[in-house]
Amino acid sequence: VTRETEKTMAPALPKSAVRLTHPDRIYWPDEGVTKEGLANYYAQVWRFMAPFVVNRPLALLRLPDGINGRQRFFQKHAWKGMNSHIQEITDPKDKQGEKLLRITDFDGIMALVQSAALEIHPWGTTTGNWEKPDMITMDLDPDDEVAWADVIAAAYQLKERLEAEGLAAFVKTSGGKGLHVVTPLTPKAGWAEVKGFAKWLADSMSADDPDRYLATATKAKRKGKIFIDYLRNGRGNTAVAPYSTRARPGAAVSMPLEWSELTADVGPAYFTVDNTPTRLDALPQDPWDGFFAAAKPLEKKKR
């Protein structure tokens, strides 16, 4: 295949009606990533990213002056002057409470870019089936002393245990320090049951190998260990979205991987705004191809 035909085979990028003001505003100074650069990045990953951010309650990390700016808002609620492509939605369990946020399409993510939302953190549920999560995220948080090979081993350990329960396991870099193992669920079990399962998984891993793994959030006990953070799975909790950028130096993103790609040289912040488009062009398919098709219901059993 020649370069020319490869180009014509690439899917057309989505277009948006959202106007970016100050497209040259710099969000990541060291990498020179601008607002416009971020918009281009999301246009390229949108076809893979959309199902993980559309029609879900969202928490945003907004940094209007970029990652080194003084303003840094982690927000779940609307703000004054919010772009109309970001919707306000009502939590069905908190009808009187402050409205939550959702996007429904590509204009929505462009509105997030315009709003300097440099991290996107969805709930593990869709707003159409709010009380029935459609994924579990197990967040591996290694202490600084833990070797990367041991973090990879922990991800495989989780995969094995999930598969033993009849569930699928997908892996992504966090774009920070760790890995996230994500399991698609048929929306059936409620929040308490899903969080209970995630806790059971973390507890059993740490019980079987207490020198390596920890299932409690106590920072002091973490030395040399990996915290299996199951707490992303409660109602109202969030985890960074697949393909979301991180508001940290390096302009890293949380990158979905095929298991075979999880090697010693692919560290937690290996994939970035800059190198992701090249990676996706070179991939034969979505690294998480079949994610939602692999969903299984969480079976009720005594744990």
Ligand code: ATP
């Ligand atoms: P790392 O690899 O560095 O651990 P991570 O995304 O897994 O990256 P954690 O610190 O393990 O980060 O998890 C933090 C999670 O807590 C985020 O996924 C986010 O959804 C949630 N969160 C809750 N409150 C905040 C906040 N104020 N700022 C950032 N994240 C928050």
Ligand code: MN
């Ligand atoms: Mn983490």
Ligand code: MN
């Ligand atoms: Mn964590």
